[in-house]
Amino acid sequence: MSHHKPDQETEHAPGYGAPSGWSPKQARRIERTPETTAPIVYPADEDDASGLHIWDTWFLRTRDGSIATIDGWRVIFSLTAPADLLPGKRHDVATIRYFYSRDGQEWHCGGTVFEEGKAFGSRQWAGSALYDADGTVYCFYTAAGSREGPLSYHQRLAVGAGGSVETDETGLEILGPFDHQIMLEADGDRYETEAQSRGMIYTFRDPWFFEDPKTGATHLLFEANTPVPEDADCCNGDPTRQEFNGSIGLATSPTGDPTRWQFEGPLIDAVCVNQELERPHLIVRDGRYYLFISSHRHTFEPGLEGFDALYGFVGKSLRGPYRPLNDSGLVLTNPTAAPYQTYSWLAYPHREEILVSSFLNYYNLEGLGIDDVGNLPPEAQFERFGGTLAPTVRLTLDGDRTEVRGTLGHGHLPTPDEDLPPTLRERLRESDVTGGESYAGTEN
Template sequence: MKTNTWMKRSFLVTTALVSTLAFGSSVSAETSQTSNWTIEDASQIERTKDTTAPYIEPDFEKMAPELHVWDTWPLRNKDGSVAKVNGYYVIFSLTAPSDLLPGKRHDVATIRYFYSKDGKSWKLGGEAFDPTGAYGSRQWAGSAMIEDGELNLFYTATGRKGEEGVTYEQRLALAKGEVNASSEGISFENFDHSIILEPEGEHYQTEEQAAQGDIGYTFRDPWFFEDPKTGKDYILFEGNSAGTPAERTLDTNYIGSRSFQKDFSFTDEGFAKLFNGAIGIAEATNDSYTEYEALPPILEANYVNQELERPHIVTKGNQYYLFTNTHEHKFGPDLDAPDGLYGFSSDELTSGYEPLNDSGLVLANPEEHAYQSYSWMVLPNGKVISFYNFHDLDGKNISDLGGTTPEYQMSHFGGTLAPTIKLAIQNDKTKVIKDGHPGKIK
């Protein structure tokens, strides 16, 4: 039973599930039922003291001065807990040379890794793997899991090798490699790369479908998840609802309750229908994690939001807590919401998700510094990591940056890990309780 009241006692997220949970069979398309993030839900979004991050002072040191560092994820064990290998924690990050304009970094993104004994003082290890042997013209975010001494590094293969210009085709990929650990640090070698999933057009939109009038296309951010209730293995990912704009029709369930529908009208329904973000899920069909069956999305934001980035789940008690990131400009025309971490909870993996804090908003930047951090990831211990994005913009909207000088853009981009935030979760309510050292995962 959920409650809408915040109790005085706070409970931090843990990976442990109570021992009385019943084990069930694997999820199938027949048992999956996609949840909706509705216009009614999102219309309630507003910053509060419990959902607003502290201001980040600009006197920070970059963890790797020669690099822009952004989307980051830890090496985890198969059960989702943060791994420690020979005394070292490991994080993986998207990186690019720091002399590059920040807006160009995605076109040359390289996955690098850092290691640390205390989980907060990070040393650059280097490229996670040789990108010439990987899929895609560059590699975007994913997740990493170690099992029996083998690294499973899931990533987004973006574009194609040898393409003449930068393209944005996205496929989900896996790099399996050996882990070398010594008193000197951590390294990886002997990688084998596989494409593990592509959009099929039935559950998830293909690039060709999106090209017929939509405003964007996504199929990225694979995140490995072992369901503690069943022991089955999955990947979550960001996608879009299948089909072309011409094939898309309005389901009143996208709007909200009947009472809300009575008073709601679109300002531009034709434009709103182009917002079709989804959080996808696929079940592993072999033990090497290279083959998957795509299931219906676990959450859709049709007519609400276009991009639900870096989805991930933490569990607490009987509940699954689903988190995702999105930008203010990815919301539909009838909504006003900030860049933020958004979340949902359910007692079932593939259905029944309801927004946390009524609206879904879990964490946003201060209104006066709306873009100071992004790409939040909630860890099993309740800590939330992110990267220091654009800061102290003198009241400018992020869309205004293209009209500023290169010097302005470079001096106002963080490009390093932001202070870690501690989050408390109880039932369907969350609360920011403190911030701490940049990049601290333990």
């Protein structure tokens, strides 16, 4: 790790419509370093017999953010599509399924979460899930498109409330019926509507439930875009740059009811920097609020050089102000040789470390760009797409600095009392001290 005093006061930038912004000056510092680059990963040795493409994934959590354990079982939710569908078409038919495990390594598919035809939208995109104290399951999701009419990309924040969990020695089942409600639609003031959008991608999605440990207040984070008038005094008046207007939205429940929300202003915006701040989520540690998002190389303003990566920010309260981790915001990216190997990262704490889950995306591209994949023959597209859970990445977190420590197995979600193996660096250090055998190769 670089010699940088932890928690030194990297400047926070004001946002266009938020108290904090991700500024072009900060984004220009983005670069791959050993501390921010994951190792090359490969598909798991065993064949995937699920018959599914699996991508964006999240956990069943309790109100305090802990991963729920129910009679020894834990649950993840994933966007899924039939594995015989071309990978680039999977978002058009996405369905949320759940998987359960005792050891956090072998996952069993429990089926679709919602009854067929009951959820809003023609398909459902990412969200979060709450296992409340009374045993009720709330599944927050993005309602994409409409059940009627042609395929569209209209997005609303929705919830399926009232589910329950049943378990026995052989498995776990999530049961309905769910009461589906549209929680929030973009207001056109704080958050851009689809009609207002001038950018390449419209976003109003990815609801993430969060209860603030300092205040006890109940919140919902989500991905959005900030409305920027064409005559706005920003981005040097360049309307093309103004189209890059991603933000992290916030809503609050006055009573703690997970189905009733009121808009607040965004926490961070990236006007003039990035158009898409996907899947925002929070970790609170040592009194600091760590806010993470995923983003793509192609959603950065053309004058900036970013990567498909996990980015992060830190503040002293939910509302900030926030400054970027590692000076630039870059926390974890793919190696140069495999720039699209994983995506849709989700960070969560495990003892003194931060673990990061994701899915295996496109690999073995042999120099092709991501936009070239759709021009390949179908067989070549399937050969280069993972569509499974990726290896879990281990990070250290020290003030406003992070460092990659190595990886665990594909989709490995350690139990709370599980000791993680030492990294190669630690094994080498132990070897030097004891005079034992030396090690070679990559870290775990």
